Amino acid sequence: MLFRPKYTIDTIYHLKVDELKKLGIKAVFSDLDNTLLAWNKFETAEEMNKLNQRLAKANIKLVVISNNNAVRVGKVLNPYGIAFVAKSRKPLPFAITKEREILGLKKNQVMMVGDQLITDIQAANLAGVESVLVQPLVKTDKWNTRINRFFEKIIFFFLNLSHRVTFKETLNNG
Structure with a gap:
């Protein structure tokens, strides 16, 4: 299903290395925004690092796939040496x-984590990689994301996900 995440977890920061290894994730x-870092603050930058x-210690590569421009993404990630793709067009x-x-x-060795069904989860599912939906780090969004959130509510309703999606500290089947 295009918008259905394979997994859910409350935050990317609760991903467990041993669980990822068991799944074969490399x-x-x-x-970036509202998944690794609050879109309007940089408080989670140290946690991201x-x-x-x-x-990295577990030989699992972190790569940010963002629709933002390279200046914005690089400003945040370059100090930490985190690889990224900007203007990804998710x-x-x-x-x-x-x-x-x-x-x-291989496709089954990659996991895409994001806070939006319409961009992150759909892109992951179209690419054939594991998809993980997280709760947004902050309740507010940039203006362009608010539009997606409106349509996301409709998708949740029609996919009957509203009552089925739970965000816990461990990976759950979406």
Whole structure:
């Protein structure tokens, strides 16, 4: 299903390395705004850095796949040495597929984590990689994301996900 996440978890920061290894994951692709970092604050930057280090120790690559421009994304990620793809055009799957191929990984070795059904989950599903929906880090969104959130509510309703999606500290089947 195009918008249905394979997994849910409350926050990307609760991903467990041993669980990822068990699933055969060698790369975690992540959205930036409201997934790794609050869109309007930089308070989770240190937590983002710790996640990157934890994944790197386990030989799991963290790559940010963002629709933002390279200046915005680079400003946040370059100090931490986190790889990224800017202007990814999600929900199109091309950036995910291209980055996966650059890393020489199979589809089942990549997990895409994001806070939006319409961009992140749809792009992951179109690319054929594991999809993980997280709760947004903050309740507010930029103006352009608010539009997506409106349509997302409709999708949740029609997919009957509203009552089925639960966000816990461990990966749950979506």
